[in-house]
Amino acid sequence: MTGNSEITLSKVASGRVNGPARLSGPVLRYFRLVDYPLIALSTAIIVVIGLLVLPPIWTLIRTSFANTMPNLSTAGFTLDHYINLVTGRNLAVSAVNSIGFATCATALSLIIGGILAWLIERTDAPLKGLAYVTTIVSLGTPYILYVTAWLYLLGRAGPFNDLYRTWIDPTSTPFNVNSLTGMILIEGFLWSPLVFLLLSSTFRAANADMEEAARMSGASILDTIRLISIKLARPALLALALFVFIRNIEAFEVPALVGMPGRVDVLTTELYKSIKEVPPRIGYASAFSVVMLIIVGALLLLYGRISKQAERYASITGKGFRPRPFALGRGRWIAGFVILVNFAIVLALPISAILWTSLMPFVRPMRWVALGTTTIKHYEAVVSSPYYLGLALNTLVVSAATATVVMLLALVAGWLAARRKPGAAMIDQLITMPLVFPGLVLGIALLEIGLRLPIPIYGTLWLIGLAFVIRYMPYGMRYAYSGVMQIHSELEQAASVSGANIRESLRLIVGPLLIPALTSGWLFIFLIAAKEMSLPLLLAGPSSQTISVAMFDLWANGQGGEVAALGLMWVTFMTIVATIFYRVARRLSLTSFGH
Amino acid sequence: MSAAEADLDVSHLSKTFPNTGEGPAGGVQGASFALASGTFFTLLGPSGCGKTTTLRCIAGLERPDSGIIRLGDRVFFDHASGTNVPLNLRNIGMVFQSYAIWPHMTVFENVAFPLRVAKDRRYGRDEIDRRVDEALDSVELLGLKSRSATRLSGGQQQRVALARAIVRKPRLLLLDEPLSNLDAALREEMRKELKKLQAQIGVTTVYVTHDQAEALEMSDRIAVMQQGRIVQLASPRDIYRNPSNAFVAGFVGSTNWLKGIVRGAGPDAVVKLDNSPSSLRCIQPNAELEGRSVLVSVRPEKITLRDVRSAVPDRTNRLIGRVSFAGFAGGSMRYQVSSNELKFEAYGSSESIWNEGDEVGVDFATDAASIFES
Numbered sequence: 026m027t028g029n030s031e032i033t034l035s036k037v038a039s040g041r042v043n044g045p046a047r048l049s050g051p052v053l054r055y056f057r058l059v060d061y062p063l064i065a066l067s068t069a070i071i072v073v074i075g076l077l078v079l080p081p082i083w084t085l086i087r088t089s090f091a092n093t094m095p096n097l098s099t100a101g102f103t104l105d106h107y108i109n110l111v112t113g114r115n116l117a118v119s120a121v122n123s124i125g126f127a128t129c130a131t132a133l134s135l136i137i138g139g140i141l142a143w144l145i146e147r148t149d150a151p152l153k154g155l156a157y158v159t160t161i162v163s164l165g166t167p168y169i170l171y172v173t174a175w176l177y178l179l180g181r182a183g184p185f186n187d188l189y190r191t192w193i194d195p196t197s198t199p200f201n202v203n204s205l206t207g208m209i210l211i212e213g214f215l216w217s218p219l220v221f222l223l224l225s226s227t228f229r230a231a232n233a234d235m236e237e238a239a240r241m242s243g244a245s246i247l248d249t250i251r252l253i254s255i256k257l258a259r260p261a262l263l264a265l266a267l268f269v270f271i272r273n274i275e276a277f278e279v280p281a282l283v284g285m286p287g288r289v290d291v292l293t294t295e296l297y298k299s300i301k302e303v304p305p306r307i308g309y310a311s312a313f314s315v316v317m318l319i320i321v322g323a324l325l326l327l328y329g330r331i332s333k334q335a336e337r338y339a340s341i342t343g344k345g346f347r348p349r350p351f352a353l354g355r356g357r358w359i360a361g362f363v364i365l366v367n368f369a370i371v372l373a374l375p376i377s378a379i380l381w382t383s384l385m386p387f388v389r390p391m392r393w394v395a396l397g398t399t400t401i402k403h404y405e406a407v408v409s410s411p412y413y414l415g416l417a418l419n420t421l422v423v424s425a426a427t428a429t430v431v432m433l434l435a436l437v438a439g440w441l442a443a444r445r446k447p448g449a450a451m452i453d454q455l456i457t458m459p460l461v462f463p464g465l466v467l468g469i470a471l472l473e474i475g476l477r478l479p480i481p482i483y484g485t486l487w488l489i490g491l492a493f494v495i496r497y498m499p500y501g502m503r504y505a506y507s508g509v510m511q512i513h514s515e516l517e518q519a520a521s522v523s524g525a526n527i528r529e530s531l532r533l534i535v536g537p538l539l540i541p542a543l544t545s546g547w548l549f550i551f552l553i554a555a556k557e558m559s560l561p562l563l564l565a566g567p568s569s570q571t572i573s574v575a576m577f578d579l580w581a582n583g584q585g586g587e588v589a590a591l592g593l594m595w596v597t598f599m600t601i602v603a604t605i606f607y608r609v610a611r612r613l614s615l616t617s618f619g620h
Numbered sequence: 621m622s623a624a625e626a627d628l629d630v631s632h633l634s635k636t637f638p639n640t641g642e643g644p645a646g647g648v649q650g651a652s653f654a655l656a657s658g659t660f661f662t663l664l665g666p667s668g669c670g671k672t673t674t675l676r677c678i679a680g681l682e683r684p685d686s687g688i689i690r691l692g693d694r695v696f697f698d699h700a701s702g703t704n705v706p707l708n709l710r711n712i713g714m715v716f717q718s719y720a721i722w723p724h725m726t727v728f729e730n731v732a733f734p735l736r737v738a739k740d741r742r743y744g745r746d747e748i749d750r751r752v753d754e755a756l757d758s759v760e761l762l763g764l765k766s767r768s769a770t771r772l773s774g775g776q777q778q779r780v781a782l783a784r785a786i787v788r789k790p791r792l793l794l795l796d797e798p799l800s801n802l803d804a805a806l807r808e809e810m811r812k813e814l815k816k817l818q819a820q821i822g823v824t825t826v827y828v829t830h831d832q833a834e835a836l837e838m839s840d841r842i843a844v845m846q847q848g849r850i851v852q853l854a855s856p857r858d859i860y861r862n863p864s865n866a867f868v869a870g871f872v873g874s875t876n877w878l879k880g881i882v883r884g885a886g887p888d889a890v891v892k893l894d895n896s897p898s899s900l901r902c903i904q905p906n907a908e909l910e911g912r913s914v915l916v917s918v919r920p921e922k923i924t925l926r927d928v929r930s931a932v933p934d935r936t937n938r939l940i941g942r943v944s945f946a947g948f949a950g951g952s953m954r955y956q957v958s959s960n961e962l963k964f965e966a967y968g969s970s971e972s973i974w975n976e977g978d979e980v981g982v983d984f985a986t987d988a989a990s991i992f993e994s
Binding site: 516 | 713714718720724734739
């Protein structure tokens with residue numbers, strides 16, 4: 026503020042205090058006392074995030090009620106799309122399938138991940154290191170690669186059906202992978218590592234005193250688990266179950282790759298088919314998307330409530346707390362066996378399946394005789410084609426750009442929210458809003474926006490990047506928010522007292538101190554963006570394909586060997602990129618933090 | 621001193637926080653004080669009394685609800701005219717309780733920061749070098765200039781924080797419990813150094829602490845705060861000798877509390893003690909107190925233990941008691957004496973000869989017993 030306006034304003038204000046029109050005094054005073062740069066920053070961030078988050082929702086709602094012409098102009102409003110949705114059979118069937126699929130897959134991953142987490146965290150089971158390695162590696166593998174591996178393993182030519190034919194009945198194929206059961210198995214395996222990770226932190230935080238008190242009161246191990254351990258962990262288990270359920274309702278990869286070929290449709294694939302029809306049924310798809318948004322929104326609200334309850338139950342004690350594991354006695358070898366089986370299911374089998382298919386000229390059973398036909402032609406095909414190099418570049422560029430934009434936004438938004446600056450609550454709500462979007466629904470919304478926007482971003486990497494930014498903002502926010510919470514607020518106050526303005530505080534103090542949190546957030550978003558499939562599948566044009574879209578297309582064309590070769594090379598490459606990035610970032614923060 | 625010639629002038633400062641239901645809200649109500657240039661001023665009080673809020677209002681870290689804050693001829697905050705100078709333009713030096721040393725910078729960069737972001741003028745490279753050296757020299761850390769801030773001990777961090785606070789030669793220095801994170805020996809040493817440094821650069825200083833020993837030793841003036849209000853503002857000696865109420869007497873220094881009722885008025889007035897047959901003569905109670913129940917404060921160091929058969933000196937109260945505890949504290953003896961239902965803390969030289977169970981006279985001068993309404 027310049028001195029001139031200051032004088033006038035304060036004159037007016039102080040003049041009014043004694044005058045009759047006293048009421049306007051406090052109002053003016055209020056405006057004089059606000060912190061303008063901060064308000065400006067908050068407003069700017071709210072506008073930016075609002076512009077990212079709200080148009081997709083608005084577009085979907087509008088199109089769902091609009092009579093859209095083939096040239097995308099609107100000819101009046103209608104309820105037809107919703108009527109079609111309700112009267113058509115597809116919604117009911119796919120909803121029932123979705124619920125069954127999500128429920129069973131959630132149960133399966135909870136059982137696998139839960140047992141494993143309890144064994145690792147609360148008992149003296151052997152091979153604990155193996156369980157962690159299994160989890161970490163499998164979390165880094167793109168879904169599509171995983172899914173194709175399991176499609177092979179459980180499919181016609183896979184070892185299970187093959188063994189059955191060899192030993193029992195040579196004419197039959199007992200297991201059809203392209204079924205609801207197949208989908209449930211694969212989705213359950215897919216989620217069990219994450220369930221394991223999340224549950225192990227719950228079990229680790231559980232206070233061993235509670236269990237020991239039960240034992241001292243005379244309860245057996247089983248009674249203790251039944252009456253104490255599980256009861257204590259129940260709110261957390263419930264919250265986690267709901268979380269996984271939501272993600273399974275939103276899941277697209279498994280339904281698309283496993284279910285669609287077998288004509289088993291769930292909500293997401295039904296939605297995908299309606300938009301991929303020619304001409305796309307854009308109104309119907311939008312109405313469908315709005316219904317999905319409402320379902321997921323309601324589930325997320327429920328999740329918020331349950332997880333708040335779970336926090337009250339958390340029995341973490343102060344420092345020096347170390348949980349004492351149960352001694353399993355002779356049960357130890359059973360526990361070790363369980364961990365080995367998990368390693369086989371989650372890591373060893375899929376990886377060897379991928380390796381096998383990538384080395385075979387065509388899809389064939391795992392047998393010794395087949396070893397003679399080993400070939401590296403798929404690898405050659407991938408390496409020699411400039412097409413794949415372009416895809417890799419596209420993927421890297423769009424993922425890196427997304428991660429950078431998201432983390433910059435999150436730095437400012439996270440700081441404003443964590444420090445309870447003006448507008449904090451609104452920023453927090455806006456930026457977490459994209460969580461209600463299943464990937465496919467967001468894809469449809471951006472498809473419409475891309476088509477309607479006067480700027481030609483449809484079919485370019487820009488549109489994919491925009492979709493990624495919206496989708497991953499909430500994740501970036503969590504990293505930045507908790508990062509800011511770990512910075513003592515006096516470090517910032519010291520900068521302000523020293524004379525720094527907001528921009529200087531953020532650039533010179535908060536930013537550098539947040540580097541570790543921003544780096545891990547960046548890496549996380551970079552990695553998940555690089556393996557994201559549903560968004561680019563809808564939004565990519567001919568020149569903006571990404572690796573996962575290419576793998577999807579290859580698979581749809583029956584080129585399983587090339588998918589495997591490309592996938593393996595891509596996983597290896599991404600692991601190297603991530604490791605180098607992590608090392609460099611660590612060294613940078615080491616030199617700046619000096620220890 | 622009139623407010624016009626004061627350096628720092630705070631008047632009718634109020635700031636309340638919406639009560640979150642977790643303990644005292646810790647606001648300030650109507651705090652006023654004016655300090656001459658160069659004063660070492662301490663805000664003293666228990667946690668939640670509003671001392672830190674007052675300091676943060678002066679710094680600009682909190683916005684007061686009402687009042688005026690002025691430094692020299694510059695108004696920082698005036699609710700009536702709507703003036704509120706942003707904190708980064710106030711040019712104040714501040715040392716935080718956690719020191720707030722930025723871990724991603726060297727010692728030099730930490731200290732140079734206020735010069736680099738200064739808004740009122742630009743500092744050239746040479747001047748920054750010179751000023752930082754000067755500041756580091758005054759806290760005796762010149763040798764650690766290029767060390768990373770994470771490789772400093774607590775005491776060194778504190779000195780860096782101090783250097784950073786004074787590098788811009790501010791007109792006002794704010795210290796928020798700067799010694800509370802140091803161990804006892806270092807704290808004693810830093811008290812002396814801090815006071816010396818403050819006197820040397822002559823900057824007006826506001827110091828916040830809950831440690832009465834620190835406050836008494838370092839300050840020119842002390843404001844004792846209780847529940848958001850300044851209950852006494854005086855020199856350390858006055859605060860200690862003539863506490864304005866029972867709270868101040870109890871908070872600053874240790875004391876023996878005796879309950880009683882005032883009988884009579886004028887020079888003949890006495891306090892009839894509740895749990896004892898005895899009566900005390902005190903510093904003359906005012907006439908209104910007659911018949912009221914009061915608290916009498918007697919500082920332990922004002923008590924002399926004497927042989928019961930010795931003569932009672934002039935203007936002295938004597939209660940007869942028995943030594944119930946005698947502790948050797950190196951340089952002195954610490955006694956506890958029970959007299960009927962009353963218990964007295966008293967000190968003696970390390971050569972004093974009383975043992976547990978001895979009958980003694982608890983003697984203290986009439987002007988060592990201060991009366992407070994209870």
